[in-house]
Amino acid sequence: MTEEDLILQQVLNEEEELTEKQKKIIIAAIESFSEKGFAATSTSEIAKKAGVAEGTIFRHYKTKKELLISIVTPVMAKLLAPFIIKDLNKVLDRDFEKFEDFLRAMIENRKKFLKNNFAIFKILVQEIPFQPELREQFLEHIAKKTFGRFAKLVEHYQAKGQIIEMPSASAVRLAASAIIGYLLINSVFGSGKEWDDEAEIERTIEFIMHGISKKE
Amino acid sequence: MTEEDLILQQVLNEEEELTEKQKKIIIAAIESFSEKGFAATSTSEIAKKAGVAEGTIFRHYKTKKELLISIVTPVMAKLLAPFIIKDLNKVLDRDFEKFEDFLRAMIENRKKFLKNNFAIFKILVQEIPFQPELREQFLEHIAKKTFGRFAKLVEHYQAKGQIIEMPSASAVRLAASAIIGYLLINSVFGSGKEWDDEAEIERTIEFIMHGISKKE
DNA sequence: TTAAAAAATGAGTGATTACTCACTTTACAG
DNA sequence: CTGTAAAGTGAGTAATCACTCATTTTTTAA
CATH class of the missing domain: 1.10.357 (Tetracycline Repressor; domain 2)
Structure with missing residues (x-):
């Protein structure tokens, strides 16, 4: 009952098993989407910020929009x-x-x-x-x-x-x-x-x- | 005192002298920006919707962002x-x-x-x-x-x-x-x-x- | 009628976009 | 160790991006 509020942590830990790189992608995407908006953020930018190859993003998420939705959904639910x-x-x-x-x-x-x-x-x-x-x-x-x-x-x-x-x-x-x-x-x-x-x-x-x- | 509220009309009529094409650009841009968001709207799309060559947009507005600001500013003021x-x-x-x-x-x-x-x-x-x-x-x-x-x-x-x-x-x-x-x-x-x-x-x-x- | 100015054009620019794919690296079960 | 699957890579793709500019069309004024 201490910090159940940190949705980011909750997603990164609990949900399915995420690889280290995948966690970095999510963190980087949240930062960029929040700062510049979804449409104005490029996947290459996310990859660079996450220290990951651009292809890695698309290994886990079919599209850029799917990445967005995977981030936002748990907030909805919670x-x-x-x-x-x-x-x-x-x-x-x-x-x-x-x-x-x-x-x-x-x-x-x-x-x-x-x-x-x-x-x-x-x-x-x-x-x-x-x-x-x-x-x-x-x-x-x-x-x-x-x-x-x-x-x-x-x-x-x-x-x-x-x-x-x-x-x-x-x-x-x-x-x-x-x-x-x-x-x-x-x-x-x-x-x-x-x-x-x-x-x-x-x-x-x-x-x-x-x-x-x-x-x- | 009848319809002083229609800012679009107000801008199109009063402000500086706008050409017909320029008015069409503003109307098309408002529609697209509102529907899809600023970053997700392309200038070619605005041009097509306005029935205007893409170059015409940049004759009147140096950048896409300048077009946005020229639209939003009068709303601010009023x-x-x-x-x-x-x-x-x-x-x-x-x-x-x-x-x-x-x-x-x-x-x-x-x-x-x-x-x-x-x-x-x-x-x-x-x-x-x-x-x-x-x-x-x-x-x-x-x-x-x-x-x-x-x-x-x-x-x-x-x-x-x-x-x-x-x-x-x-x-x-x-x-x-x-x-x-x-x-x-x-x-x-x-x-x-x-x-x-x-x-x-x-x-x-x-x-x-x-x-x-x-x-x- | 004409000449200069303003408006409009659209093909063309290099940069960037989201996304693919053949390939390499890593993880791990038998 | 070995084999297999998953994870990760990055050069490459066609499409699209905002924007330019030489040229044409329209407007204006004398």
């Missing part, structure tokens, strides 16, 4: 896995009495994930609009499975009287917008000293719960 | 212009008594803009991570000018007692996250019949004002 697939059901009835506490844990969890997998995440976001395979995977893994789970979670807290009545899809959208907005801005400005992270997290949670209007 | 540069100051003290009304107008305004300029907007978002010139322009036009104006607007409504006390930057971030989240999801699912647009707009505004917690 993007929200720690909470969703493993823990969400427990969370639902046991762990968090208050929705606010769930939000806090959620933000912390996804923040770590994003930090640990920023390069791969960036590739994913960049290429989804152009790669139909990726879009399908995304809809399958994220949009359907994950979103459905969150909807149920919202309904749970609605039943408890902590969340107002509205379609659960809308509630998920609104909360997710705020959290994703926080995560993205934190990933850009998080290192600056004007950014008070603790405070911003609390403001985000407070905002999701109570908005920004003055109570009277 | 992305939030209608509200910001032209109307925001008036709005500030006169038009909207309540912050909620401002939000409503804001959402409607930006929704139209996005709908009318979706292809160019997509290109902008896609290429900002890879084109330093675009990033600079973005910081100059959007991040600084626009964000500063919004911050002032928030402070105005804080002074009126309609928004709780918090750093104005944080309030802008939170409200903008909710609005942008709405706009993006609307641009994807907005055509489906499960999407009740009026209701989602109101929920978004209500969320920004009061969050999703049950009042008691």
Whole structure:
């Protein structure tokens, strides 16, 4: 439970048996795709960066696109896995009495994930609009499975009287917008000293719960 | 005041005098860049789609990148212009008594803009991570000018007692996250019949004002 | 009507692209 | 050791890339 978040490591170790050269190819490809974009990265460049002959790439991956997909797929499958697939059901009835506490844990969890997998995440976001395979995977893994789970979670807290009545899809959208907005801005400005992270997290949670209007 | 939002038309008509062929090049380039991405689009493809010789492109634009920038720059400059540069100051003290009304107008305004300029907007978002010139322009036009104006607007409504006390930057971030989240999801699912647009707009505004917690 | 300027052309440039394949090296079971 | 399969190689492929330039067509103005 220490560093299950490092998807790169996870893929390099667990999955199938990868040769040393193959690992180097993956690492080099992630770096280049993230920096320059998929289409603007050449296979010769990846080979050079990986210290490998260009032919070696095509021994393991039939095409350049297949290399991309082999990198991005595990992120898809695990993007929200720690909470969703493993823990969400427990969370639902046991762990968090208050929705606010769930939000806090959620933000912390996804923040770590994003930090640990920023390069791969960036590739994913960049290429989804152009790669139909990726879009399908995304809809399958994220949009359907994950979103459905969150909807149920919202309904749970609605039943408890902590969340107002509205379609659960809308509630998920609104909360997710705020959290994703926080995560993205934190990933850009998080290192600056004007950014008070603790405070911003609390403001985000407070905002999701109570908005920004003055109570009277 | 009818269709000032169509940036493409605006560029093609107003700006400098463009030849017919040049207009066709711009239209073809926007289409291809939006569909396949900048790096994956070839100049020969643009020329063919525009019904123009490839050399004609390079008569007007020194490089392919210059073509990209000439397309995206006006969007930058005008992305939030209608509200910001032209109307925001008036709005500030006169038009909207309540912050909620401002939000409503804001959402409607930006929704139209996005709908009318979706292809160019997509290109902008896609290429900002890879084109330093675009990033600079973005910081100059959007991040600084626009964000500063919004911050002032928030402070105005804080002074009126309609928004709780918090750093104005944080309030802008939170409200903008909710609005942008709405706009993006609307641009994807907005055509489906499960999407009740009026209701989602109101929920978004209500969320920004009061969050999703049950009042008691 | 004409001459100069601007716009447009498309064949041609060398560089680079993703990918192939005959070959060599390495790993390992019997 | 030996044989076999997998891993790795890098020169070579045709296609495509962004871009050039000598030439032709169109526009403009006197």
